[in-house]
Amino acid sequence: MGCKIHTPHFILLLAENSSLRCRLGLTVSRKVGNAVMRNRVKRNVREFFRREQSKFTNVVDFSVVAKRGAADLSHKDIFAELQNALEAKGHLNG
Template structure:
């Protein structure tokens, strides 16, 4: 199934805070990826875009693009909790730009975690 069900989402503030405090941090040009290996068999992803990135329309667009990236590239995510944070400048990206920005960072994180 290609989708983004509730079981694959970080939804609660304590989950985001745990990933932020204990997770490994990886930077790309337009995103920060926080990764916390978990004992469960489910990969969970949370996406954050602050008001620094833009207004609500812009922030929601970035989050939609990252969700679509996750749906199309699930093989790059292993069993862990991910928090993907958009930086300033991410509002200028299209889907291809999101892919070019996130794929190298996720491949690098896979190499370090395996």
């Protein structure tokens, strides 16, 4: 069973997996910005995943696609947007 969640700056794709742990996939295209900006977005999403993976309700494959404007977000904004989207759909325990 999978789920697709749209936020203003990200598309989140979640799919249950049969392994024992959650996995992360990232797609940040050149539309987001230059290499420095793309790497910063990826670092922040990885850090969110690392901190929050124990709160996932199921073992899932978590794939994030960054949209235009994601590079303009601060660390806190990225965390808040991802957390709010996942909590609203019931995939993350508060």
